[in-house]
């Protein structure tokens with residue numbers, strides 16, 4: 001039983017096109033007995049402000065389509081998580097894919113082959129990123145490299161297009177962190193994994209939901225959720241500065257006793273700014289980690305479900321560990 005999970009945030013332009021692709025594919029898989037009759041496409045509406053949910057409700061008249069609606073925009077990672085948590089109750093195999101058609105759905109059959117060959121996780125990896133802008137391509141590659149350098153295991157050029165078996169998805173859902181960076185967590189889960197390669201296309205319609213600001217904060221989250229090396233670097237920098245200060249002290253003393261008085265205002269003011277900058281960066285990095293601890297300690301729910309359309313399957317709403325606080329207003333249709 002296959003569930004294809006599609007997070008959607010204001011995707012009214014692209015959804016009908018994507019839906020056609022996915023449904024045709026699902027039908028082929030069912031006919032070829034590669035997926036069971038009960039397989040579904042599950043749309044997760046991440047608090048869209050356009051007509052996305054109306055569209056999903058309409059599409060869900062087809063019993064191969066289900067939808068869940070989050071109460072507000074919880075972010076791409078949480079939308080994926082909501083989809084996984086809902087689908088894992090029913091599905092043997094879960095595939096997550098973006099709604100904009102940039103990830104090539106035609107490689108899903110290949111992913112299923114790998115699954116049948118014994119893989120629990122199959123990563124969709126982009127061959128090349130010609131369709132991305134130069135900026136997006138370079139910044140993404142710099143990000144993957146930095147992550148690797150910082151010691152974070154992640155699959156190069158893999159975003160959130162992947163297949164997971166039920167047991168891999170269950171293992172993933174055991175990670176209860178609020179600062180969610182799924183592609184990092186998935187590589188911690190283990191199990192046998194493989195990659196399938198595809199060419200990343202351009203968005204079928206609509207605009208990217210990841211403006212520069214969101215992308216930067218996602219990158220910072222990814223790094224600080226997985227590595228404490230930046231804090232260690234601040235410490236190392238501090239030690240290096242201490243040694244420089246000692247050397248300066250020796251120099252100043254020698255200059256004083258040899259009668260070469262230093263009248264260097266410029267060098268003074270320069271080092272003042274430089275050291276000030278370093279101290280502030282250090283504080284910022286440490287602050288980022290303390291902020292993370294603060295958010296984790298509060299243990300807030302990661303999302304709330306508002307509506308749920310499932311067919312012949314119970315919509316078990318299990319949005320977060322602290323269930324009593326977040327399942328109040330969910331409704332079930334069908």
Ligand code: UDP
Pocket residue numbers: 006007008009010011046073074075076079097098099100102207208209210
């Ligand atoms: N998305 C989401 N919530 C958000 C932002 C994005 O569910 O807050 C979804 C969006 O609908 C799409 C996927 O995440 O299905 C990837 O977004 P997008 O294609 O805009 O990102 P890009 O490919 O430009 O990085």
Ligand code: MG
Pocket residue numbers: 098100102203208
């Ligand atoms: Mg996209």
